[in-house]
Amino acid sequence: MTGWVVRGIGMGLINVGVRVLLGLAVARWPLHGSQLRWLGLAVVLLAVIVGAGIDGIRDRRANPDPDYGADLTMLWLKAAVVGGLLAGLVTWLIGLIVDFSLGQNSLFFEMTSGAAFTILLIFIPATISVFLGRLLVGREAKKKLAASDAEHEHERHDRHLVGAGTTASSQGSAAHQSSVADRNQWADDNADTEVFQAVQPDAQDPKDTSHGEHRSGH
Numbered sequence: 001m002t003g004w005v006v007r008g009i010g011m012g013l014i015n016v017g018v019r020v021l022l023g024l025a026v027a028r029w030p031l032h033g034s035q036l037r038w039l040g041l042a043v044v045l046l047a048v049i050v051g052a053g054i055d056g057i058r059d060r061r062a063n064p065d066p067d068y069g070a071d072l073t074m075l076w077l078k079a080a081v082v083g084g085l086l087a088g089l090v091t092w093l094i095g096l097i098v099d100f101s102l103g104q105n106s107l108f109f110e111m112t113s114g115a116a117f118t119i120l121l122i123f124i125p126a127t128i129s130v131f132l133g134r135l136l137v138g139r140e141a142k143k144k145l146a147a148s149d150a151e152h153e154h155e156r157h158d159r160h161l162v163g164a165g166t167t168a169s170s171q172g173s174a175a176h177q178s179s180v181a182d183r184n185q186w187a188d189d190n191a192d193t194e195v196f197q198a199v200q201p202d203a204q205d206p207k208d209t210s211h212g213e214h215r216s217g218h
Contacts, residue, residue, distance in 0.1 A: 008082025052126035056133025084118035
């Protein structure tokens with residue numbers, strides 16, 4: 001069976017069960033009929049809100065993009081129609097069997113006015129609950145996305161700091177090597193140099209001596 005049929009049958013049976021228990025309670029405590037009816041209405045609403053809210057949460061988790069979500073409005077509208085008609089028919093049949101009152105309504109009333117009230121009782125809260133379920137998951141997704149973005153930004157900041165430290169270390173190493181090279185260069189300039197003998201002003205040129213000797217020979 002499809003989802004709306006299952007939900008419709010479930011909501012119809014819940015309505016029938018609440019009306020049967022309400023008939024028994026009113027027969028047992030007739031002076032508290034008003035409070036018991038409000039209690040029965042609250043039970044039906046709670047069942048609808050929980051069921052539709054779970055559908056909304058599951059749909060938003062399965063489809064984060066709202067454009068691709070399931071049409072839960074039509075699903076719960078169909079379920080409400082099935083539940084209303086089923087609840088009216090089954091309640092009328094049970095009223096023919098039991099000896100306590102379930103409203104003493106005719107089949108026509110149960111299948112028209114009674115079913116219409118049950119349909120609205122299911123459909124309107126279900127629509128609101130689906131919306132709230134999707135909204136809740138959407139906020140959780142936004143929080144997780146913001147936390148993930150902050151974590152990624154922190155990681156990028158750490159990588160930037162590490163890269164900057166590596167660059168500064170490389171520059172410092174290069175400056176140190178340049179300083180060492182400069183000191184080595186200056187150390188080479190301070191090395192021992194070759195010492196030449198000083199030229200005496202009065203010393204004779206060997207060439208002049210040879211020419212003198214040659215002239216004296218002549």
